[in-house]
Amino acid sequence: MEPFSGTTSVYVFGAGGHGKVVLDVLLSENKYVVKGILDDGPKSDTLFGIPVKKNFNRQKLQARNCIVAIGDNAIRKKIVTTLDTNFIMTIHPNAIVSKFAKIGPGTQIMAAAVVNPDAVIGNHCIINTGAIVEHDCRVENYVHVAPNACLGGNVTVGEKTLIGIGATVIPNVTIGKNVTVGAGSLVLQDIPDNAVVVGAPAKIIKYQDLN
Structure with missing residues (x-):
C-alpha cells in the first residue's frame, strides 16, 4: 500500500488551500523531500517555507515525482493531462x-479518513479529512470525497464526481460521472451522469454543463 520507502523527492502542483493540506500530509509522512511547489498563479512566494515557482518548464518534470494538489476535479484533471511525470x-x-x-497513483488520502477492504480508488482522487469509503466501493478517477462524507458498502462513483461535505450515500448505490452531491445530502438511489443533487433525501435540481 505504501508508495515509497525511504526519502523521496517530490514536486507539488498547487499552492492554494488544498495544496497546504497535501503539503502537510507529505511532510507528516517523513518520506519526502518537497523540492518545490508549482503554481500558475501563486499568491505568495513560499508555502510553509518551501519556494513556490510560477515560471517553470513542464518538460523538466519528466520522470520526476509529482502530485497535483488541486481540489477542483476538472482543473486537477486538466493539469494532470499536461504533465509527463511520475505521479x-x-x-x-x-x-x-x-x-x-487498491489506491491509484496521484490519489490523496487525508487525516482520519477510512478506506475499507476491497475498496478500489482510482487515479488522482481526493479522500478528504474524515471521509469514509466502505468495503467494495468503486471510486473512479478524479473523484473528490469531501470532509466527513461517507460512502456505504458497494457504492460506485463515476469520474470527476464531487461528494460534498458531510454527505452520505447508502450501500449499493451507483453515482454517475461529473455529479455534484451537495453538502449534507443523503443519497438513497442511483444518480445519473452530470446531475446536481441536494437534500435528504437527495433530489436532482439541475444538470451540469458538459463544456
Missing part, C-alpha cells in the same frame, strides 16, 4: 487504509 499517492499517517484496498 505519487500520499496517505496521512492517521488515515486507516485496508491492506486489501
Whole structure:
C-alpha cells in the first residue's frame, strides 16, 4: 500500500488551500523531500517555507515525482493531462487504509479518513479529512470525497464526481460521472451522469454543463 520507502523527492502542483493540506500530509509522512511547489498563479512566494515557482518548464518534470494538489476535479484533471511525470499517492499517517484496498497513483488520502477492504480508488482522487469509503466501493478517477462524507458498502462513483461535505450515500448505490452531491445530502438511489443533487433525501435540481 505504501508508495515509497525511504526519502523521496517530490514536486507539488498547487499552492492554494488544498495544496497546504497535501503539503502537510507529505511532510507528516517523513518520506519526502518537497523540492518545490508549482503554481500558475501563486499568491505568495513560499508555502510553509518551501519556494513556490510560477515560471517553470513542464518538460523538466519528466520522470520526476509529482502530485497535483488541486481540489477542483476538472482543473486537477486538466493539469494532470499536461504533465509527463511520475505521479505519487500520499496517505496521512492517521488515515486507516485496508491492506486489501487498491489506491491509484496521484490519489490523496487525508487525516482520519477510512478506506475499507476491497475498496478500489482510482487515479488522482481526493479522500478528504474524515471521509469514509466502505468495503467494495468503486471510486473512479478524479473523484473528490469531501470532509466527513461517507460512502456505504458497494457504492460506485463515476469520474470527476464531487461528494460534498458531510454527505452520505447508502450501500449499493451507483453515482454517475461529473455529479455534484451537495453538502449534507443523503443519497438513497442511483444518480445519473452530470446531475446536481441536494437534500435528504437527495433530489436532482439541475444538470451540469458538459463544456
